[in-house]
Amino acid sequence: MKTALKLAYRNLIGAGLRTWLNVIVLSFSFVVIIWMKGVLVGWDHQAKTDMANWEIGGGQYWHENYDPFDPFTFTESHTAVPEEFKTEIAAGNMEPMLVVQGTIYPQGRMQPVIIRGINPGQNIFKLPTQKLDTLTEAIPAIIGSVAARNLRVQTGDYVTIRWRDTNGMFDAAEIIITGVFSCNVPAVEAGKVYIPLEKLQSMVQLEGEATILTFRDSEKERPAIENWTLKPQSELTKSIDEIIQTKTAGQSVFYGILLLLAMLAIFDTQVLSIFRRQKEIGTYVALGYTRREVVGLFTVEGAMHSILAALVAAAYGIPFLAWQAKAGWTMPMDVSEYGMAVAQTLYPVYSTGLIVSTVFIVVLTTTIVSYWPSRKIAKMNPTEALRGRLQ
Amino acid sequence: MENNSIIQIKNLTKSFPTGKTNFIALRGIDLSLGTGEFTGLIGPSGSGKTTLLNIVGSLDTPTSGEAWVLNHSIGALSAKQAASLRKQNLGFIFQSYNLLAVHTVFENVEFPLLLLKYNASERKKMVMDALEWVGLTGKVKSKPPQLSGGECQRVAIARAMVKKPSLVLADEPTANLDASNSHHILQTMVKLNEELKTTFLFATHDEKVIGYLRRKIYLLDGKVDKDELTVGSKQSTVSSEK
Numbered sequence: 001m002k003t004a005l006k007l008a009y010r011n012l013i014g015a016g017l018r019t020w021l022n023v024i025v026l027s028f029s030f031v032v033i034i035w036m037k038g039v040l041v042g043w044d045h046q047a048k049t050d051m052a053n054w055e056i057g058g059g060q061y062w063h064e065n066y067d068p069f070d071p072f073t074f075t076e077s078h079t080a081v082p083e084e085f086k087t088e089i090a091a092g093n094m095e096p097m098l099v100v101q102g103t104i105y106p107q108g109r110m111q112p113v114i115i116r117g118i119n120p121g122q123n124i125f126k127l128p129t130q131k132l133d134t135l136t137e138a139i140p141a142i143i144g145s146v147a148a149r150n151l152r153v154q155t156g157d158y159v160t161i162r163w164r165d166t167n168g169m170f171d172a173a174e175i176i177i178t179g180v181f182s183c184n185v186p187a188v189e190a191g192k193v194y195i196p197l198e199k200l201q202s203m204v205q206l207e208g209e210a211t212i213l214t215f216r217d218s219e220k221e222r223p224a225i226e227n228w229t230l231k232p233q234s235e236l237t238k239s240i241d242e243i244i245q246t247k248t249a250g251q252s253v254f255y256g257i258l259l260l261l262a263m264l265a266i267f268d269t270q271v272l273s274i275f276r277r278q279k280e281i282g283t284y285v286a287l288g289y290t291r292r293e294v295v296g297l298f299t300v301e302g303a304m305h306s307i308l309a310a311l312v313a314a315a316y317g318i319p320f321l322a323w324q325a326k327a328g329w330t331m332p333m334d335v336s337e338y339g340m341a342v343a344q345t346l347y348p349v350y351s352t353g354l355i356v357s358t359v360f361i362v363v364l365t366t367t368i369v370s371y372w373p374s375r376k377i378a379k380m381n382p383t384e385a386l387r388g389r390l391q
Numbered sequence: 392m393e394n395n396s397i398i399q400i401k402n403l404t405k406s407f408p409t410g411k412t413n414f415i416a417l418r419g420i421d422l423s424l425g426t427g428e429f430t431g432l433i434g435p436s437g438s439g440k441t442t443l444l445n446i447v448g449s450l451d452t453p454t455s456g457e458a459w460v461l462n463h464s465i466g467a468l469s470a471k472q473a474a475s476l477r478k479q480n481l482g483f484i485f486q487s488y489n490l491l492a493v494h495t496v497f498e499n500v501e502f503p504l505l506l507l508k509y510n511a512s513e514r515k516k517m518v519m520d521a522l523e524w525v526g527l528t529g530k531v532k533s534k535p536p537q538l539s540g541g542e543c544q545r546v547a548i549a550r551a552m553v554k555k556p557s558l559v560l561a562d563e564p565t566a567n568l569d570a571s572n573s574h575h576i577l578q579t580m581v582k583l584n585e586e587l588k589t590t591f592l593f594a595t596h597d598e599k600v601i602g603y604l605r606r607k608i609y610l611l612d613g614k615v616d617k618d619e620l621t622v623g624s625k626q627s628t629v630s631s632e633k
Contacts, residue, residue: 003505014493014534283489286450287550288478288506290470383445386485 001300004293008301012308019305022269026262026309026362031317033255033358038321038348039329040244040251045349046184047240054185056236057095057124058218061228063211068187071101071114075164078209079227085213093217095122096210098200102163104193106151114192115163117200124216127188131179132196138176139199144189145182155180161193165204173203259362262309263369270302270373281377282386291382295374302370306363324348396459397558397590398424398447403456405442405613416442418613419456424592426557429584431593433601434610440594441562443610447592448481448560449473461557478506482551482589486563488543490535490550496522497531500549507554521553525579541572545579552583558590565597573599 012019052058066077081089081096088094098117103110118125120133132140138158143151153159155177162172175195183189201207215222218233274281284294328345405417417439424430432440445451446458449465450473458465461480468476482503483489490499500521504514522528525545535543544564551559561580565573581603584591593600601607609617 003508006505007502010494010498011491014491016493279487279489280491283485283491285474286448286477286483286485286489287503288474290474292470293474382450383441386450386489388487 004297004300005304007297008304011301012304018269019308022262022265022305023308023312025265026305026366027313027317029255029258029262030310030313030358030362031320032258033362034317034350034355035321035324035348036251036254037248037354037358038325038350039346040247041351041354042325042347042349043247044240044244046346047244048237050184051237051240052218052233053126054183054188055125056231056233057214058216058220059222059233060215060231060236061213061222061225062231064227064229066099066211066229071112074099074101074114074211075166077211078206080208081210081213082225082228084223084225088215092121092123094213094215095119095124096197097212097214098197098204098206098209099211100163100200100204102161102193104151105160105162106153106157111151112191113161115161115200116192116194117197118194119197124214126183127194128179128181129194132194134178136176136178138174139195140178141175142179142181142194143177144192145180146186146189147191147193148177148180150191153177163203166206171203259365262362263365266302266305266366267369267373269305270298270370273298273301274373274376278380278385279388281380282382282384282388285382286386291378291380295371295377298374298377299367299371302374303363303367305370306366309362310359321348321350325350395425396423397426397428397461398422398592399457399459400443400447401457403443403446403458404454405439405446405451406454416613417446417453420613420615422608422615422618424590426590427584427588428606429581429591429604430606430608431595431601431604432608432610433595433604434616435596437612438610439613440596440610444560444562444592444594447558448483449476478503479554480557482554482556482559484544484547484551484559484561484564486566488535488540488547488567490543490546492535494534495531496527496533496535496538496546499535499546500553503550503554517553518549521549524552524583525549539572540568541575544568544572544576548576548579548583552587552589555587556589558592560592560594562594563597564593565595565600570599573597577603 063077063079065073067073078098085094089096095118100115100117102113102115104113118127118129118132120129122129128142131142134140143153148154151159157177158174159177160172161175162170164170175193197210201209213228222230222232224230281294284297285291289297325348328347330345400420400422403417403420404415406413406415408414420443432443434440442451446453446465447460449460449463449468452466461476463472463476465473491502494502497518500518501514504517509517519528519531522531525548527542527545527549530538530542535546538546544567547564551561559580564580565576568576577600580591583589593604595601604621606618606620608615
């Protein structure tokens with residue numbers, strides 16, 4: 001094996017430009033695959049972190065009737081905050097939130113909106129709820145930038161909202177936009193208005209009640225509570241995993257095409273080598289190689305392209321990937337309305353597993369592609385090969 | 392196999408399928424070669440000399456009959472055993488040199504030693520010795536495309552001789568060389584034959600080579616036509632020149 005490696009290396013280096021063209025094409029595969037996978041992993045990390053920071057904290061309890069995708073459940077999705085959580089809430093480690101369906105009337109237009117009551121002093125979420133802690137004639141409210149753009153409202157604007165209380169009676173009041181925030185989690189922004197919890201509770205006559213309880217610590221063991229469904233962080237971020245998985249599957253097609261191009265170059269080189277190097281093959285046999293060993297030599301030679309490619313890829317890929325991890329990849333278009341948690345700038349994350357698995361897949365594929373045409377050598381007649389006669 | 396015989400061939404036949412019929416390249420060859428011989432298989436194209444050389448070199452097998460080389464029956468060897476025989480004991484010199492074009496002169500000559508797993512320092516010494524025999528120590532870093540035909544064949548000789556094999560098989564070694572280079576090459580081989588006692592077996596129809604042979608085996612239509620020992624070969628000239 002050592003001899004085959006040494007000979008293969010000499011043959012490759014000796015082949016000059018032909019080798020380096022293959023190596024460069026293959027090195028692109030390494031770098032692009034690692035970078036694209038890194039972007040997805042980075043997106044996954046960033047999306048989960050953003051969701052935790054803006055929407056789900058360390059996990060949540062949902063009222064058993066609450067279904068975020070069905071606003072008709074909201075009227076039945078509230079109950080008193082359980083006694084056992086009062087201490088945790090007082091310590092700021094759990095935040096109750098009341099969710100109510102309402103209607104907003106910006107510039108006389110009518111649009112449905114979800115009104116969320118939240119404690120202005122909370123610090124589990126990154127929401128700028130401190131802007132709700134103000135004395136105004138109207139109800140202070142904060143709103144996401146996408147929602148603000150859609151509703152055409154901005155900080156300082158007064159807007160009318162309407163809601164139904166617990167008895168089904170309609171009521172309306174003016175809110176004043178005290179803050180417009182920007183975040184990467186669409187579910188936090190889209191069609192939602194945040195007002196002080198106590199205010200909302202009194203508006204709908206549901207004092208002391210909540211729809212969602214968000215806790216800070218994701219590691220802590222949580223008990224089952226009557227009327228409440230525990231939603232651990234992993235369950236709430238499942239949708240992100242699914243999106244990433246779908247994206248990964250889609251990108252695999254791209255990797256496949258990229259690898260296919262690189263493999264085609266290697267395959268071509270191997271076929272051409274076997275065609276052009278018959279005399280050399282005969283010489284190897286005459287000097288003491290078996291035909292199987294020559295097959296091995298040619299396979300090692302082909303596979304070694306990927307090793308050289310890994311080295312070349314490392315030479316320019318490591319600085320590039322490191323720079324990308326630091327500077328991030330800024331999406332060329334506005335991503336705020338993508339409908340999923342995605343930052344404008346994604347920071348790729350490269351794990352050892354990602355790099356090792358990519359290198360392994362490329363080396364394995366190259367080896368198979370190199371072996372495939374080399375099998376022909378095993379059927380060659382060495383005396384014909386020595387004369388360079390095509391077989 | 393007879394004692395002192397390096398090659399023993401009995402009633403050897405070799406045929407090749409050509410369409411519906413068989414072409415018989417060798418018909419009942421009987422011959423024996425001793426250690427240290429400088430012998431040639433001589434004959435026109437198609438007489439079977441290369442075929443016989445290939446069988447002796449374990450690159451091909453007999454259709455019938457026996458060919459013993461260094462106590463190995465060629466027809467009975469597995470591919471691995473045949474490769475081992477070539478690797479350990481045989482050296483080849485080809486008409487078109489068959490050097491590895493992308494390797495340097497040093498690497499070409501080193502190749503058989505790599506297969507025999509000599510360590511780096513041993514390899515270096517043996518390669519330099521072999522290159523000294525053929526007068527190419529100044530070209531170690533050159534690649535075959537940078538060498539003349541004569542130099543290429545000298546590299547091929549060095550490659551064949553570097554492991555000091557028992558038997559060297561040379562197929563038309565001077566066919567691509569001019570007269571001056573041919574004599575130089577042949578004188579080198581005579582010198583190595585005398586100094587290292589290596590047996591040389593040529594396949595040739597080149598008069599220049601024939602002039603150096605101590606034994607000439609004439610083949611015609613796949614049969615031994617004449618087998619003669621030569622007294623007045625050019626080797627004596629070489630010796631006197633020395």
